[in-house]
Amino acid sequence: MLRLSKLTDYAVVVLTRLEEAEDGGVLTAPGLAAATGLGEPTVAKVLKILSHAGLVEGRRGAAGGYRLARPLAEMPLTDVIAAIDGPIALTACVDNSIGLCDAEATCPVRGRWDPVNDAIRRALSGISIADLARVPAIVPHPDVVAAE
Amino acid sequence: MLRLSKLTDYAVVVLTRLEEAEDGGVLTAPGLAAATGLGEPTVAKVLKILSHAGLVEGRRGAAGGYRLARPLAEMPLTDVIAAIDGPIALTACVDNSIGLCDAEATCPVRGRWDPVNDAIRRALSGISIADLARVPAIVPHPDVVAAE
DNA sequence: GCAATCAGGACCCGATTGGTACGGATTGCA
DNA sequence: TGCAATCCGTACCAATCGGGTCCTGATTGC
Numbered sequence: 001m002l003r004l005s006k007l008t009d010y011a012v013v014v015l016t017r018l019e020e021a022e023d024g025g026v027l028t029a030p031g032l033a034a035a036t037g038l039g040e041p042t043v044a045k046v047l048k049i050l051s052h053a054g055l056v057e058g059r060r061g062a063a064g065g066y067r068l069a070r071p072l073a074e075m076p077l078t079d080v081i082a083a084i085d086g087p088i089a090l091t092a093c094v095d096n097s098i099g100l101c102d103a104e105a106t107c108p109v110r111g112r113w114d115p116v117n118d119a120i121r122r123a124l125s126g127i128s129i130a131d132l133a134r135v136p137a138i139v140p141h142p143d144v145v146a147a148e
Numbered sequence: 149m150l151r152l153s154k155l156t157d158y159a160v161v162v163l164t165r166l167e168e169a170e171d172g173g174v175l176t177a178p179g180l181a182a183a184t185g186l187g188e189p190t191v192a193k194v195l196k197i198l199s200h201a202g203l204v205e206g207r208r209g210a211a212g213g214y215r216l217a218r219p220l221a222e223m224p225l226t227d228v229i230a231a232i233d234g235p236i237a238l239t240a241c242v243d244n245s246i247g248l249c250d251a252e253a254t255c256p257v258r259g260r261w262d263p264v265n266d267a268i269r270r271a272l273s274g275i276s277i278a279d280l281a282r283v284p285a286i287v288p289h290p291d292v293v294a295a296e
Numbered sequence: 297g298c299a300a301t302c303a304g305g306a307c308c309c310g311a312t313t314g315g316t317a318c319g320g321a322t323t324g325c326a
Numbered sequence: 327t328g329c330a331a332t333c334c335g336t337a338c339c340a341a342t343c344g345g346g347t348c349c350t351g352a353t354t355g356c
Contacts, residue, residue: 002229002268004150004238005313012260028332041316048334060333061323077264081150090152112160112280116225116272120150123271124264132260153344176301189347196303208302209354 008084010038010046015080016133018056019072026065046084053083072130078121080129088124089117156232158186158194163228164281166204167220174213194232201231220278226269228277236272237265 013036021027021035029047033040047066050056055075056066068075081088090113161184169175169183177195181188195214199206203223204214216223229236238261 002150002152002233002236002238007314009261030332039315042314044333045315051333058333059323060321060331062329062331063324064322064332066333085150088150090150113157115279116275119271119275120268123267127264127267131263155345178301187346190345192302193346199303206302207354208300208352210298210300211355212301212353214302 002090004081004085007042007046007049008081010036010042011050011080011084012129012132013038014043014046015050015055015068015072015075015129018066018068019130019133026059026063026067028065032066049084050080053079055079055083072133073128075129076125077127077129077132078124081124088121089113090120150238152229152233155190155194155197156229158184158190159198159228159232160277160280161186162191162194163198163203163216163220163223163277166214166216167278167281174207174211174215176213180214197232198228201227203227203231220281221276223277224273225275225277225280226272229272236269237261238268 014032017032017035018027027035029044030040032047033043036043047056047058051058051066055069057069058064058066078088162180165180165183166175175183177192178188180195181191184191195204195206198204199214203217205217206212206214226236
């Protein structure tokens with residue numbers, strides 16, 4: 001389905017929540033889990049990945065927690081996707097990488113998806129997490145409105 | 149990894165091969181399998197899906213086979229992806245659909261990915277299968293060139 | 297009537313993902 | 327100095343999904 005993982009979804013939620021509470025302080029993983037309604041271990045996992053990618057900064061210790069490494073407006077969606085789902089490439093053969101495919105010599109699609117990957121990267125690079133956060137979370141569905 | 153399925157990849161190969169041999173005649177699934185180097189049952193499966201989506205037309209019987217329903221230039225990539233991978237939506241919650249998510253009321257991301265989905269649809273709608281077929285299948289990789 | 301082909305479904309195996317658990321390191325505070 | 331709270335890294339397990347195969351029918355031409 002051309003889908004990306006749930007973890008990426010969670011990451012956006014957590015990042016959005018982190019910015020809302022941004023007053024210079026930090027938020028703990030358990031606190032974020034309670035605020036988002038997600039499972040605590042899952043939130044911790046997401047935060048660890050984001051920390052590894054440099055999108056959030058973790059501070060250890062008794063008064064530790066997480067805070068954003070930079071404002072969400074300066075955080076392109078591609079960074080989050082790349083951090084959690086890996087490099088943005090629609091097929092297993094990333095761009096023109098060599099040595100991964102067993103039927104490399106006869107593979108009829110080598111390099112063929114490159115323009116598609118580029119198109120998607122361009123489309124996504126213009127969207128920041130702040131753009132997603134700006135969307136109202138609950139949007140009335142046309143069917144529901146029509147049914148009323 | 150934001151990946152789409154291998155089947156979609158195969159579909160592009162098969163469609164491209166179908167157009168090359170387009171002289172008004174048809175190509176059989178076993179023939180296409182031999183021509184593309186893919187497994188025969190797999191090719192048959194792809195063709196069945198494409199036929200169901202109306203992208204190719206199957207003709208049964210002794211002299212049966214498949215032919216393109218329309219030229220590849222008039223076949224947007226989104227049609228093939230939608231036929232094989234389903235509707236283009238990055239998350240499980242397709243757009244603003246209701247009733248699928250269990251934690252619907254508290255879900256903090258409902259409708260949030262819509263602009264992303266739209267951006268990807270726009271980026272992909274401008275690409276036809278003919279555009280992909282036009283890309284040379286074998287492209288020298290920069291690393292390989294540098295290593296020589 | 298027979299052979300060749302498409303059509304549709306069921307099935308199984310492997311891979312990936314989501315989610316969990318555990319031990320260790322770091323920091324603040326009493 | 328010890329304790330508690332927190333992050334960090336890794337390993338692990340269960341469930342889902344996709345790739346691939348097979349079988350049985352329906353249709354067509356010879």
